[in-house]
Amino acid sequence: MTDYELTRRDALKALGAAGVTVAGGVAALSWPDGESEDENVAMGEHERETVRAVASTVYPSELRGVAGFVDGYLAGRVDADPERARGIADAVAALDRYAHDWEGDDFAALDAPKRDETLRGMGVHVSTPDPDGDPRQRVRYYLVNDLQFALYSSPTGGTLVGIENPQGHPGGTKSYRRPPE
16 A cells, blocks of 8 residues: 655645635744634634544545644635634534534544544535535535545645646646557
């Protein structure tokens, strides 16, 4: 089995595909050292840990560097759109409520099989993503779909599924050449 390493560069590329411009490059893909009252108040460590746990559940197992990739992508995403931070925090709270009701603990505290079972039990895999919908629709929209978009719009994620050049990423002429018939 081949391992694929996600990097901060992948996070920058995924942010670009999402229409987010990151000034300062990699330095902008981190959380502030001290969180002031007006800096991403909705996105505390618990929310970030939960988003990383969702990613480790829905991403293919041959990926490495998931936590750094998710942190970088998430930091850039919520910095560009603070309203998204509130939506993500609400989706995390909904997921935690469900996990508490069925498993007795926060989603991030569950082991990998229980996380998968919890997402499926909640119906996230069959729900229509909707930022204003019911809890499972918000979890699908803000957590699962956004994480999958980030992965598969990055160069490493694209390579993982055989897309050498994800849409929006420039490629060499080798990408566009057909072999002789």
